[in-house]
Amino acid sequence: VSTELPILHLDMDSFYVSVEVLRDPALAGRPVVVGGTGRRGVVASASYEARVFGVRSAMPTARARRLCPDAVFMPGDHAHYRQTSAEIHRILSEVTPLVEPIALDEAFLDVRGARRLFGDGPEIAGRLRSRILEQTGLHCSVGVAANKLLAKLGSEAAKPRVGPGGVEPGAGIVVVDRDGELDFLHRHPVQALWGVGPSTLRRLERLGVRTVGDVARLPAGTLEAAVGVAHGRHLAALARGEDDRPVEPDRPPKSIGHEETFPDDVTDRRRLEVIVVRLADAVATRLRAHHLTGRTVTLKLRYGDFRTITRSTTVDPPVDDAVAVSTAARSLLAGVDLAGGIRLAGVAVSRLESNEDRQLSLDERQSGWTAASDAVDAIRARFGVDSIGPASVRVGRHE
DNA sequence: TCTGGGGTCCTACCTCTT
DNA sequence: TCTGAAGAGGTAGGACCC
Numbered sequence: 001v002s003t004e005l006p007i008l009h010l011d012m013d014s015f016y017v018s019v020e021v022l023r024d025p026a027l028a029g030r031p032v033v034v035g036g037t038g039r040r041g042v043v044a045s046a047s048y049e050a051r052v053f054g055v056r057s058a059m060p061t062a063r064a065r066r067l068c069p070d071a072v073f074m075p076g077d078h079a080h081y082r083q084t085s086a087e088i089h090r091i092l093s094e095v096t097p098l099v100e101p102i103a104l105d106e107a108f109l110d111v112r113g114a115r116r117l118f119g120d121g122p123e124i125a126g127r128l129r130s131r132i133l134e135q136t137g138l139h140c141s142v143g144v145a146a147n148k149l150l151a152k153l154g155s156e157a158a159k160p161r162v163g164p165g166g167v168e169p170g171a172g173i174v175v176v177d178r179d180g181e182l183d184f185l186h187r188h189p190v191q192a193l194w195g196v197g198p199s200t201l202r203r204l205e206r207l208g209v210r211t212v213g214d215v216a217r218l219p220a221g222t223l224e225a226a227v228g229v230a231h232g233r234h235l236a237a238l239a240r241g242e243d244d245r246p247v248e249p250d251r252p253p254k255s256i257g258h259e260e261t262f263p264d265d266v267t268d269r270r271r272l273e274v275i276v277v278r279l280a281d282a283v284a285t286r287l288r289a290h291h292l293t294g295r296t297v298t299l300k301l302r303y304g305d306f307r308t309i310t311r312s313t314t315v316d317p318p319v320d321d322a323v324a325v326s327t328a329a330r331s332l333l334a335g336v337d338l339a340g341g342i343r344l345a346g347v348a349v350s351r352l353e354s355n356e357d358r359q360l361s362l363d364e365r366q367s368g369w370t371a372a373s374d375a376v377d378a379i380r381a382r383f384g385v386d387s388i389g390p391a392s393v394r395v396g397r398h399e
Numbered sequence: 400t401c402t403g404g405g406g407t408c409c410t411a412c413c414t415c416t417t
Numbered sequence: 418t419c420t421g422a423a424g425a426g427g428t429a430g431g432a433c434c435c
Binding site for chain 1: 426427428429430431432433434435
């Protein structure tokens with residue numbers, strides 16, 4: 001094994017489903033699907049037994065049901081997955097503080113400083129896999145490489161696969177050696193590159209580009225004309241195996257939001273207002289939990305035909321209480337046409353800043369909402385999130 | 400046969416200020 | 418006072434990620 005492979009990408013295998021199987025061992029070996037179980041839900045995680053039938057994550061649940069009617073469909077329990085994820089994070093932190101969580105089931109590690117204690121990248125990968133299995137009963141795949149891109153592709157390559165004969169176990173760990181980097185990278189389809197989604201893929205396909213190797217051979221001008229200068233340069237670098245993004249632990253959030261898709265399109269303005277107040281309350285609660293305030297409030301609406309609009313406004317002083325967030329969101333709502341029906345509504349707050357060291361302005365001290373919000377948080381901490389809420393939402397419940 | 404919910408980042412365009 | 422350039426900040430939308 002050559003030197004300088006300090007980046008690990010660790011990815012739990014069908015995380016949500018595997019956690020459910022741990023809770024109910026009778027599910028083991030069966031097709032299991034975790035995701036939205038309503039009419040408009042999508043698959044969040046599918047067991048390999050379900051993937052044999054063609055079920056994939058992000059697929060509408062309705063389609064998954066047709067593909068695999070005998071699967072067990074579950075709504076999922078995010079609070080519990082978060083707990084398990086925290087446990088895994090603790091295990092990772094024993095090796096290095098340089099852990100960057102990407103999602104509940106995924107993280108990058110920079111083990112440069114841990115090698116004296118724990119060995120080289122591949123050794124640490126093996127150690128982490130067995131520690132996680134021992135302590136949580138869960139399997140994961142790990143990629144070890146010189147940078148994030150290659151480590152990520154490594155963990156992907158290490159995963160179990162669905163073949164013609166059923167589920168084939170994966171290698172568990174794939175080490176991308178410096179000598180074999182470009183060989184390994186260039187074999188991948190372009191979609192494997194960070195930043196190539198459906199739209200960029202279409203443009204690249206028009207140029208006859210199918211693999212990462214094809215991107216690497218493309219003249220810079222051609223690529224930049226097709227996808228834009230900044231994006232083109234970025235893709236070209238990635239296709240050469242160059243990725244200098246550092247592993248960043250503790251990245252502060254840039255926005256906090258809540259959104260909800262309705263079982264049926266909503267056309268009634270009054271009903272939508274009630275929903276927006278409820279979303280705003282949820283966002284404000286999380287802002288306070290993180291000791292954050294925000295300067296921009298954004299309302300997001302998706303029409304029945306999937307057209308999506310956003311409307312945002314700047315608020316001063318920065319806000320973290322339900323009244324202020326919902327007042328801003330409702331005034332944005334007042335300015336939009338609801339004809340055509342709304343299938344999704346969302347409220348988000350961005351341009352966040354910590355409120356711990358902020359001086360309260362005179363306005364805020366006089367408003368009294370700070371004290372009210374504190375009281376709401378205290379009541380919820382004792383009696384549960386549903387114990388108290390905005391009056392319009394609670395009235396709405398009994399309609 | 401339809402398309403979740405949590406986000407980040409980038410770009411285009413507009414308005415305001417200098 | 419008019420006009421234009423340049424930069425900053427705000428807003429909207431799109432693409433992408435898991």
